[in-house]
Amino acid sequence: MARKRGNGEGSISRRKDGRWEGRYWIQGKRKSVYGKTKRDVAEKLAKAVAEKEIAPEFVPTNITVAEFFGQYEEAVQHTMRRRSYETCCEIARLHLLPAFGTMKVKDLTRGHVQRLYSRKRDEGLSAARVRRIHGVLSSALNTAVKWRLIDHNVCKEVSPPRVPQPEIRPFSLKEAKRFLKASEQDRYHAFFVLGLTSGARFGELAGLFWSDLDLERRVMHIQRALVRGYGRYTFEEPKTRGSRRSVGLTKKATDALLRHRERMSEEGHQIEGDTLVFVNTAGSPVNHTHFTRRQFKPLLRCADLPDTTWHAATRHTCTCILLLEGVNPKSVAMQMGWSSVAFMLENYARFLPGWGDNDVMDEALG
DSSP states (O other): OOOOOOTTTOEEEEOTTSOEEEEEEETTEEEEEEESSHHHHHHHHHHHHHHHHHSOOOOOOOOBHHHHHHHHHHHHTTTSOHHHHHHHHHHIIIIIHHHHTTSBGGGOOHHHHHHHHHHHHHTTOOHHHHHHHHHHHHHHHHHHHHTTSSSSOGGGGSOOOOOOOOOOOOOOHHHHHHHHHHTTTSTTHHHHHHHHHHOOOHHHHHTOBGGGEETTTTEEEEOOEEEEOSSOEEEEOOSSTTOSEEEEOOHHHHHHHHHHHHHHHHTTOOOSSSSBSOBOTTSOBOOHHHHIIIIIHHHHHHTTOOOOOHHIIIIIHHHHHHHHTTOOHHHHHHHHTOSOHHHHHHHHGGGSTTSSOHHHHHHHTO
């Protein structure tokens, strides 16, 4: 006599469409597997039941969102980049805990989260900032699912605001020349030249050591970035996988760095070994905020250039000039530290020479 299947072991039957169906129960919900033959379904059913039996069960708890974030922040502190971790804590403190702190994690719903996003937009927060809030909350709830505190992440059911693609406004060739000309008497002239001619990020330049420069061979080795968080500076790995790289220096940049080395020596700063290339007059690292307000923005006004960001004036401009001059896109991507040429082309394709070749259409149409 055939043994009767126990509760949850599943059952097999043939459907009207000719396929075989195996049914089993997990956490009070019925699941199904399908196949062309009864044997196929039996094997799938046995596998599904076995996985169900060894899978950890969801155990609802009464932990609050505030209590959970305390555990979460402690768990991820040494797995995130420092600035990302500080941003995560800041967003939790300013936005998530005031809204959900006293709620139980298991009671958080799609409606709660969607209403928070709408309220933050009404309060004047940008779409990019709200998406950052969404990213922090979603990442935390993924961990809550992993810890079996909840059975699913409600952030996957909400619609964060769409962030418009920022417009790239690089300098033209004439503007770039005017930018460098206006900086010639500036103490940080080499910083300006190196930023525009190499396309290196601000933190990469601020974290540059003299030992990273080979001025005879005109090569710069980018191996770290200077990061300023809350109250202190640290050196971190470059931003992306391809960001640790060597970049050829232009003659203009090399000459500027040689003059900068003489200036630093006259001021009494070290000019060799693992010491910073760019420091302020007190010998401290270059502060991004102070540099922008005291050096970069006044230089734009002095040169009668459009108000823009450091990133656009240097990194965007360098990329666009190289593409306009016909440099191979792969070489440009490697210089910028991007692992994907596709990413670069998606953002800079319109700057490629011959983009929209009107002569071809004229010839084709006679």
